[in-house]
Amino acid sequence: MRRVGIVSFAQLTSPRERRRNEVELVIPVVQEAVRASGIPKAEIGFTCSGSCDYLAGGPFSFVAGLDAVGAWPPIPESHVEADAAWALYEAWLVIRSGEADSALVYGFGKPSLGDVDEILGLQADPYTVAPLWPSATDLAAMAASAAIAAGVVDERQMAEAAAAARRAGLANPHAVVGEDVTAEELLARPVTRPPLRDADVAPVTDGSAAVVLAAEDLARRVCDRPVWITGIAHRIDTPSPGARDLTDVASARSAAAAAGVGDAPVDVAELSARHSHEVVLLRRALGVGSGTVVNPSGGALVADPVMSTGLIRIGEAAAAVRAGDAGRAVAHAASGPALQQNLVCVLEAD
Amino acid sequence: MTATSEGPAPEAPLVEHHVLEYPGGYTRSLGPALSAFFTGLRDGRLVGARTADGRVVVPPAEHDPRTAAPLGEWVEVGPAGTVTAWTWVANPKPGKHHLSGPFGFALVRPDGADTALVGVVDAGVPEVMSVGMRVAPRWARVRTGTIHDLEAWVPLADGAAPAPAPPNEAPEVGEEPVTRIVCPIRLEYEINAGIAPSRYLRGLAQRRIIGQRARDSDHVYVPPRGSDPMTGAPTEIEVEVGQTGTVTTFCITNIAGLSELAPPIPYVTAQVLLDGAATPWFGLVTGCDPTEVRMGMRVRAVWSEQAAPDARTLVGFEPTGEPDAPYEHWKDYA
Structure with a gap:
């Protein structure tokens, strides 16, 4: 089957957006990604988005999101109620199967409108868990205590992961957190959600x-250095x-095994770790060792635009490959409480 | 692969409190495994399911999580258990968390089980909590077949026996299995309208109807969304459209109580293509008998007394008395 390449990527983050609504957050990234792809918008063969109506508490926000795409005459379109990394997976399948030669994938969300920690906690079992109202962080903190x-995992490893993220955040214009800080300094701060610190x-x-995304022939035509998805699961x-x-x-x-992560060395890994212990657990689960630069962007610990976070990991990893900073990169997306669901993607250039 | 820019200059955002709640809560039927579990809780017992390889899963599942084989052998576990993971909630949320003081969340593996339950631990202070700590249920005195029947786990001293469940003080509790639970869910939001809708709403406060013109055509969209829904291109040119328009399609409602905001039945809602706009907008039609409303009918805006940036400032539309618009004018919207 033909290869699928990433030909453009755009992202937008805001710590607490009060002016633009969800659709208005989508407009600029779609405009930018389509422009940078070199593929006329009318020729893009498939569109797939990832979002969650509960973030804004309104129905069919994913339908409203199409206003930012332009859906007339009607377009082949789909949506996942999940991080847009899963929308990318669907688009990858559509291109691999020959249904389309190109695809626009986007994710969006405004977690600041409500209590996102509480909302994501409601993904837990509605009979025996959700009625107790554990938040997503409560469930992750419990996993950290078990680890x-x-x-x-130990608290020093967690502090080192958090400090590395915050230092990387200083250099990432999309990070909403950045700080020149050491693990020792973080360890001196209070534990707020045991065993987690802020x-x-x-x-x-x-x-x-x-x-x-574009199929191989089209990707080569429009892009001087397409980044190929060589494994995804x-x-x-x-x-x-x-x-x-x-x-x-698990x-x-x-x-990671299904995506072939271990088949060759990994230069860069972008991990959707929303909690510092998850960086340590995911490194081990994905089998990325000390030779891999983990989260050069800072990762989700410095910017977590829910429903886009995983797609941004793929975009950041692809950008590293495209820039020549990495020959082979891995991107990871997560969904559900305490890393219940995981997507792993391997990216390489020619 | 670059950053994208900020939008146009700001006005103060329009923000409104929004509650997402299903009145009375969702009613969920339980199925055989969870029925056994919740019936057990009501009766002061913890129930799991035994798998073919002898493991005990709690809460019980209908199918073996490893093999998908159907399960049907319910076994009592606990009631004492061991904490396998925990965290601490320093500030419980009233109306959500059922304990009023600080408490622990924990995974508790009941004795005899191979999996753990999510539960709350009434331990007073976090220093008491640890992985490996022994806990026992504190049962609610009034038990109706919900997860809250196990009110909290409490620390269990070494060698101590867990206290049995007290007699159930719930009125009218029978012997019948629990087959359904009610799950209240309430989420609160501070919604902001967005840049383009805010311009529209602020226009309403001045009794003006504001849209945006497409960049690539003469289409004017009302209400504006900040982009051209046909092309996705940003729309930045504001246009005030007319306060008269044409009914393109309509519905007469004869059912009462569909919405708290609905007027008395019968009432008419219509799509109205305002003069100068490319997309029809939704509104009530008042000022005539519902049976008189028709496609092509000419109408004008009806305003409320309030001068607020609120969709309800534009109450609806009433007939102008002009001759109907010709079919050609509205056929693309019918």
């Missing part, structure tokens, strides 16, 4: 992202956090 107790948790971030664990091993990320491990 620490098992000796697979810096161990992703900041509330509004935003959007868009990627244009996603896996899911049981929704019951008490029925899986929270000291490992579904990320399985997705």
Whole structure:
């Protein structure tokens, strides 16, 4: 089957957007990604988006999002109620299968409108868990405590991951957090959500992202250095956090194996770790060692525009390959409580 | 692969409090496994499911999480258990968390089970919490078959026996299995209208109807959305459209109570193509008998007394008495 390349990427983040609505966050990234792709918008063969209506508390926000795309005459279009990395997966399948030669993928969300931590916690089992109202951070913090107790993660590793993210955030114009800080300094700060400190948790971030994909021939025509998706897979664990091993990320491990992460060295990995212990767990699950630069963008710990965070990991990893900073990169997206669902993508240039 | 720019210069955003709630809560049917679980909770027992390889899954599942084989052997576990993971909630949320003081969230593996339950631990202070700590249920005195029947886990001293569940003080509790639960969900938001809709709403406060013109055509979109829905291109040119228009299609509602905001039945809602606009907009038609409303009917805006940036400032439309617009004028919208 033919290869699929990433030919353009755009992102937008805002710590607490009060002027633009969700659709108005999508307009600039779609405009930019389509322009930079070199493919006329009318010729893009498929459109797929990722968003979550509960972020804004209104129905059919994904339909409103199409106002930012332009859907007349009618276009082939789809949507996932998930991070747009899963929309990219669907678009990749559509191009691989020959249904389209190109695709626009975008994600958007405004978590700042409500209590995103509470909303994402409602992804838990509605019978026995959600009525207790654990937040997404509560569930992640519990996973961190299990990992620490098992000796697979320690607080210093978490602080080092958080400090590295915050330092990287200073150089990333899309980061909403940036700080010249050491692990020692973070360890001296209070534990707020045991065992997590504030810096161990992703900041509330509004935003959007868009990627244009093209089949091999078209990608070569429009792009001087397309970045090929050479492996992509996603896996899911049981929704019951008490029925899986929270000291490992089995579904990320399985997705990484299916995507072929271990077939060759990885130069750069962009991981959707919303909590610092997840950086450590995901490194191990994906099998990326000390030779891999992890989250040069700072990752989700410095900008977490929910529903775009995973797509941005793919975009950032592709940008690193395209710029020649990495020969082979891995991007990871996550969904569900405590890394329940994981998508892994391998990116390479010629 | 570059950053994208900010939008045009700001006015103060229009923000409104928004509550997402299903009155009375969702009613969920339980199925055999969770029915056994919640019936057990009501009766002061913890119930799991035994798998073919002898593991015990709690809460019980209808199918083995590993093999998907159907499960149907319910077994009692606990009631004491061991914390396998925990965190601490220093500031409980009233109306959400059922304990009023600080508490722990934990995964608790009941004795005899191979999986853990999410639960709350009434431990007073976080220093008491640890992975490996022993806990026992504190049962609610009034138990109706919900997860809150196990009110909290409490620390269990070494060698101590867990306290049995007290007699159920719930009125009218029978022996019948629990087959459904009610789940109240309430989420609150501070919604902001966005740049283009805010311009529209501020226009309404001045009894003006403001749209935006497409960049690539003479289409004017009302209400404006900041982009051309045909092309996706940004729209920045504001245009005030007329306060008269044409009914393109309509609906007569004869059912009461569809919305708290609905007027008394029968009432008419219509799509109205305002003069100068390319897209029809939705509104009530008042000032005539519902049976008189028709496609092509000419109408004018009806304003409320309020001068607020609020969609309800434009109450609806009433007939102008002009001759109907010709079919050619509205056929593309019918």
